Amino acid sequence: xxxxxxxxxxxxxxxxxxxxxxxxxxxxxxxxxxxxxxxxxxxxxxxxxxxxxxxxxxxxxxxxxxxxxxxxxxxxxxxxxxxxxxxxx
Numbered sequence: 001x002x003x004x005x006x007x008x009x010x011x012x013x014x015x016x017x018x019x020x021x022x023x024x025x026x027x028x029x030x031x032x033x034x035x036x037x038x039x040x041x042x043x044x045x046x047x048x049x050x051x052x053x054x055x056x057x058x059x060x061x062x063x064x065x066x067x068x069x070x071x072x073x074x075x076x077x078x079x080x081x082x083x084x085x086x087x088x089x
Contacts, residue, residue: 006048040078
């Protein structure tokens with residue numbers, strides 16, 4: 001399963017769009033490019049570019065980053081939270 005993520009930066013220096021705090025954050029993701037475009041307008045983003053990311057990256061992040069608490073899918077419509085614990089299953 002892949003997601004589309006708003007990012008800033010290039011190469012290995014990409015930063016994802018997150019919400020929360022430094023010690024408890026979730027990454028905002030979209031299910032496809034159509035949802036990304038809707039969410040981009042909803043969030044009034046500027047300077048972000050779409051980047052396709054496999055769920056495997058988030059599983060690794062869930063295993064290796066204590067501050068990462070999950071992802072938020074299609075924040076503009078579904079606003080579904082997938083918690084870190086669910087990613088580790």
